[in-house]
Amino acid sequence: MQSIRRILEDAPDAIPVPEELRHRRVEYILWPLDEMAQAVPARERPKFNIADVDVIDIPSREERNARR
16 A cells, blocks of 8 residues: 655645544644754855865874884
C-alpha cells in the first residue's frame, strides 16, 4: 500500500483518516510548512576568519607522532 501525502492549505479542526487506513498502525506527522520557509536563512558568509597564507605545511604522521 502506498503512503498518502496531502498538503492542506487551511488545516481543519479534525483531519479525516482514509477508510483503508482506519484501525491500522499508522504514523501521522504534522509539520507547519509556512514556518519552514522562514526557518531556512539565506546563504550568509561564514562566521569564522580564514587565514591568508600561501602554504600550509603539514608534517608527516611520523613527524607528528615522534617523541621529543
